[in-house]
Amino acid sequence: xxxxxxxxxxxxxxxxxxxxxxxxxxxxxxxxxxxxxxxxxxxxxxxxxxxxxxxxxxxxxxxxxxxxxxxxxxxxxxxxxxxxxxxxxxxxxxxxxxxxxxxxxxxxxxxxxxxxxxxxxxxxxxxxxxxxxxxxxxxxxxxxxxxxxxxxxxxxxxxxxxxxxxxxxxxxxxxxxxxxxxxxxxxxxxxxxxxx
Numbered sequence: 001x002x003x004x005x006x007x008x009x010x011x012x013x014x015x016x017x018x019x020x021x022x023x024x025x026x027x028x029x030x031x032x033x034x035x036x037x038x039x040x041x042x043x044x045x046x047x048x049x050x051x052x053x054x055x056x057x058x059x060x061x062x063x064x065x066x067x068x069x070x071x072x073x074x075x076x077x078x079x080x081x082x083x084x085x086x087x088x089x090x091x092x093x094x095x096x097x098x099x100x101x102x103x104x105x106x107x108x109x110x111x112x113x114x115x116x117x118x119x120x121x122x123x124x125x126x127x128x129x130x131x132x133x134x135x136x137x138x139x140x141x142x143x144x145x146x147x148x149x150x151x152x153x154x155x156x157x158x159x160x161x162x163x164x165x166x167x168x169x170x171x172x173x174x175x176x177x178x179x180x181x182x183x184x185x186x187x188x189x190x191x192x193x194x195x196x
Contacts, residue, residue, distance in 0.1 A: 025051065025054070025055055025058070026047065028050075028054060028099065029047045029050035029051045029055075030043065030050070031050060031099050031101045031102060032101075032102040032177075032179075033047075039181060041145075041146055041147045041191075042181055042191075043147065044146060044147025044148060044151075045147035045151050045181075046100065046177055048147055048148050048150075049100060049151045049155070049169050050100055051063070052091065052155055052169070052170065053100065053169075053170060054096050054097070055096065056090075056091035056092070056094040056095075056096060057091065057092060060092055063148075063152070064084065064087065064091070065088070067084075067152055070144060070146075070153075071145075078158060081156065081158055083157055083160075083163075084156050084158070087155055087156050087157075087166065090170075094170070097170065097171075097172040099175075100177035100195065101175060101177070103176035103178050103194075105133075105178070106136065106176055106177060106178025106195070107179065107194075109136075109194050110180040110192040110194045111178075111180035111182070111192075112130035112131075113127060113130045113140075113180075113192045114180040114181060114191065115180075115182045116129055116130050117182070117184065117190045117192070118182040118184040118189075119185065121184065121185030121186040123142060123186075123187075125138055125140065133196075136195060136196040137164075137167075137174070137194070137195045138168075138195075139154050139164075139193045139195065140190065140191065140192050141154060141191040142184060142186075142190055142191075143184075143187040143188060143189060145188075150181070151169070154166065154168075154169050154193075168195050171195070174196055177193055177194070177196075178193065179192070179194075
C-alpha cells in the first residue's frame with residue numbers, strides 16, 4: 001500500500017503513473033489527514049477522490065491513463081474498459097469542484113455499515129442494524145486493499161451501468177464525507193463512504 005501521507009512529508013513531488021502530483025495538490029486534497037483515528041487507507045481514499053474532484057484533467061494524466069486495475073485481479077482488465085474511457089472523457093470536460101471534508105457523523109454511519117457488512121459477509125445497501133441517514137449518498141467497495149484502488153473502483157464504476165458511485169464521488173453539490181474500511185467475511189475488505 002502506498003504511504004501517501006508519509007511520502008508527502010518526505011518529498012516535494014509524488015509520482016504515480018507517468019506524471020506527478022505536486023505537494024500543494026496533495027495537501028489541498030488531503031482534507032482528512034488531521035483525523036488521527038482514520039486509517040491510512042481511509043485517508044488515502046479520501047485524498048484520491050479529492051484529487052479527481054479538484055484536478056480532473058491532471059487526474060486523467062497522473063492516475064487514470066496508466067491504471068489497469070488493482071493487483072491480484074485479472075491482468076489489465078480495465079485496459080479496454082468503456083467505463084474507464086467514459087470517466088476519462090468526463091474528467092477531461094469537468095470543471096474542478098470543491099474537495100470533500102471529513103464529517104464525524106457520516107464516518108460513524110459508514111463505520112457501522114462497513115462493520116455490519118463485513119461481519120455478515122453481505123454486499124449492497126440493505127441495512128439490518130445500522131440506521132440510514134437522510135440526504136446522503138452511499139458508496140460501497142469490496143476486495144480493495146488500498147485507498148487508491150477503493151477510489152478508482154468508485155470512480156471508474158466498471159460494470160455499473162448507472163455510474164452511481166462515480167456520480168456520488170464527483171457531485172459538485174456534496175462537500176462532506178465519512179469513509180470507513182472494515183474486514184469482510186467473503187471479500188476480505190469492505191469500504192463504505194457516506195457523502196453529503
